[in-house]
Amino acid sequence: FSKLDKTIHEKARLGIMTLLASRAKPWPFQDLKAELEMSDGNLITHLRTLEQAGYLSGEKLTGDGRPQTLYTLTAGGREAFEGYLAVLEQIFKLGR
Numbered sequence: 001f002s003k004l005d006k007t008i009h010e011k012a013r014l015g016i017m018t019l020l021a022s023r024a025k026p027w028p029f030q031d032l033k034a035e036l037e038m039s040d041g042n043l044i045t046h047l048r049t050l051e052q053a054g055y056l057s058g059e060k061l062t063g064d065g066r067p068q069t070l071y072t073l074t075a076g077g078r079e080a081f082e083g084y085l086a087v088l089e090q091i092f093k094l095g096r
Helices: 011-022 029-036 040-052 075-095
Strands: 056-061 068-073
Touching: 011 029, 011 040, 011 056, 011 068, 011 075, 029 040, 029 068, 040 056, 068 075
Parallel strands: none
Antiparallel strands: 056 068
């Protein structure tokens, strides 16, 4: 259990990481917010934590209409998430 990445393990951040890992294209902030049913402030706080850990990157787009920020996993974030899932698998096997 000590091998679980505490940055990812928090419920909201696990949700963010799972969504970002689930598809190759970036997720817009508003789509993440809707899918996770989170407030702007709560989502921003968790995105910043993951960004500071180097697990995701955000790209702000401006142009027609209002600005939009798109989020993707970094290579390090994908590696950390896969490692997290591997530890969960080990824990799951112990429980069988």
